[in-house]
Amino acid sequence: MPPNTYHNMSDLFANWQLLSFSDGGWGWRMLGGFWSTIQIAVGAYVLGLTIGLFGALGKLHGSTITRWLLEIYTTLIRAVPELVLILLLYYAGTGAINSLLDAMGHPPIDISGLVAGIAVLGIVQGAYATEVIRGAIRAVPRGQIEAAQAFGMSSITTLRRVTIPAMIPHAIPGLANLWLIVAKDTALLAVVGFSELALVTRQAAGVTHAYWVFFLAAGALYLSLTLFSNLLFKRLEKHARRGQPELS
Amino acid sequence: MVWSWIPEYLPKFMDGLLVTLQLLSLSIIFGMLFAIPIGLVQVTGPRWLAIIARGFCTVVRGTPLLIQLWLLYYGLGSLFPSIPGIRESFMWPILREAFPFALLAFTISVAGYEGEIMRGAFKSVPKGELEAARAFGMSRFTVLRRIWLPRAFQNVLPTLAGEFVLTLKATPLAATITVFEVYGIGSIVRQETYRIYEPLLFVAGIYIVLTGIIVVFFRWLEQRVPQPV
Numbered sequence: 001m002p003p004n005t006y007h008n009m010s011d012l013f014a015n016w017q018l019l020s021f022s023d024g025g026w027g028w029r030m031l032g033g034f035w036s037t038i039q040i041a042v043g044a045y046v047l048g049l050t051i052g053l054f055g056a057l058g059k060l061h062g063s064t065i066t067r068w069l070l071e072i073y074t075t076l077i078r079a080v081p082e083l084v085l086i087l088l089l090y091y092a093g094t095g096a097i098n099s100l101l102d103a104m105g106h107p108p109i110d111i112s113g114l115v116a117g118i119a120v121l122g123i124v125q126g127a128y129a130t131e132v133i134r135g136a137i138r139a140v141p142r143g144q145i146e147a148a149q150a151f152g153m154s155s156i157t158t159l160r161r162v163t164i165p166a167m168i169p170h171a172i173p174g175l176a177n178l179w180l181i182v183a184k185d186t187a188l189l190a191v192v193g194f195s196e197l198a199l200v201t202r203q204a205a206g207v208t209h210a211y212w213v214f215f216l217a218a219g220a221l222y223l224s225l226t227l228f229s230n231l232l233f234k235r236l237e238k239h240a241r242r243g244q245p246e247l248s
Numbered sequence: 249m250v251w252s253w254i255p256e257y258l259p260k261f262m263d264g265l266l267v268t269l270q271l272l273s274l275s276i277i278f279g280m281l282f283a284i285p286i287g288l289v290q291v292t293g294p295r296w297l298a299i300i301a302r303g304f305c306t307v308v309r310g311t312p313l314l315i316q317l318w319l320l321y322y323g324l325g326s327l328f329p330s331i332p333g334i335r336e337s338f339m340w341p342i343l344r345e346a347f348p349f350a351l352l353a354f355t356i357s358v359a360g361y362e363g364e365i366m367r368g369a370f371k372s373v374p375k376g377e378l379e380a381a382r383a384f385g386m387s388r389f390t391v392l393r394r395i396w397l398p399r400a401f402q403n404v405l406p407t408l409a410g411e412f413v414l415t416l417k418a419t420p421l422a423a424t425i426t427v428f429e430v431y432g433i434g435s436i437v438r439q440e441t442y443r444i445y446e447p448l449l450f451v452a453g454i455y456i457v458l459t460g461i462i463v464v465f466f467r468w469l470e471q472r473v474p475q476p477v
Binding site: 076078079080081082083084085087088091092095180184185186187188190191198201202205209211212215216218219222223226227 | 307310311312314316319322323326416419421424431444445448449452455456460
C-alpha cells in the first residue's frame, strides 16, 4: 500500500504552488530534470541512428560473421526488457571501463550518469534502428543504386548521394516511432538513480506527498515533448516525401 | 560467475513467472476488450466520442508507462483511504495490494496502443464488404460481429505478437511498485546474494525464452487463420 494518504479530498489539487519557480517550489528542479531527459533522449537517439545505419549496412553487405553477430545483437536486445538491459549495460559498462583503467594502472573514474544513460539507451535504440533502416534501404529500388554505380560513383558516394536520401522517406515513420520510444524510455534511468524528469518527480512527490500534482505535471511535460516532436516529424516526412504520391 | 544460488531461488522464480504471465495475459485480454470500442468509435462513432478516444490514445502513447504506473499507484492509492468506510468494505483487501494497480496501468496502456491499431484495422476493411453484408439484411451489430470484427482481427494478427512482446518487456516496471514478478525476484536475489550480473543474466534468459515462445506461437496461429486472397 502506498505510504501516505490524503485526509481530505480537497487537498488533492490544492498543492499547485509546489510547482512554482520561487523558493520552496519544485518548478526549476522539474524543468532541470526535463532538460536532462531531453539531452539523454537526443544523445541516445543520435547514437542509436549511427549504430543503426552501420548495423543496417553490415546486415545487408557485411561478411557472414558480421551479419551473424548483428543478428544476435538485434535479436537479443529486442527480446530483453529495457529495464534489465539498462541495469546490465550500466553495471557491465562501468565495470568494464574501470577494470580496463585498472589494468592500465589508472585510478577508477566515476562515469557521469548522462554519458552512461546516453550510451545504454543508444545501444538499445541501435538494435531497433538497425531493423528500421535495413527495411528502408531494401525498399530503395535496386535500379537506382545500380544506376549510381554505372555512373562511376564509389560506394561511399552512392551511399551518400543515392541510398541514404532515397531511403529516408521509407525510414521516417519508423524512426519517428523510435524517437518517441527513446523519449519515454529515459524514464527508466530513474531506476539506476539518474536524476532525469521521472526521478525528480518521484523525489518531489515523495517529499511533499502531492502525488497527483507532480505525476500529472511530469505527464504533461512528457506529452508536450511527444506532441511537439510528432508535429516536427510530420513536417519532416512531408519534406522528405516531396514529389512522391500522397499516402492514403 | 556464480550460479549456485539458482536451486535455492528457483521456487521463487516460478512464483514470479506466474505473476508475470498473469499480468501479461490479463492486461492483454482486458486491454483488447477496451481497445475494440476505442478503435471502433474513432472510425464510426459520434464525433465527441471519437475525440475522447483519440485523446485517450494520444495521452497514453505520449507519456511513459512508468509515470502512469506511479500516478495510479501513489496517486490513486493515496486517494482510496480518504473515502469513508472503504476500509470496512469487501474491496479493501484488493485495493491494498499492488498487483491491481499494475494490472490497471498495463490494461490502460494496452488499450491505448492497441486502440490506435484497431482504428487502423477497422478502417482498412473494404467498404464493399460491409455494404454487401448490409445488403444481405444483416443488422449493424451483426455486420460488426460477423464481418467487421473478424476482418479487423485478421488485419491486426501480424501486429499482435509484437504487442505481446512489448507488454512482456514492460512487465518489469511493476517491480517498482513492489509487484514481485520475474524481474522483482531477480532484484531480491541481487540484494541477498550480492551478485550483480548473474541474476540479471538469468532474468534476461527467462525473458528471451518467453519472447521466443510468443513469437513461435503467433507464427503458428497466423498459419491457422485463413488469410484474405
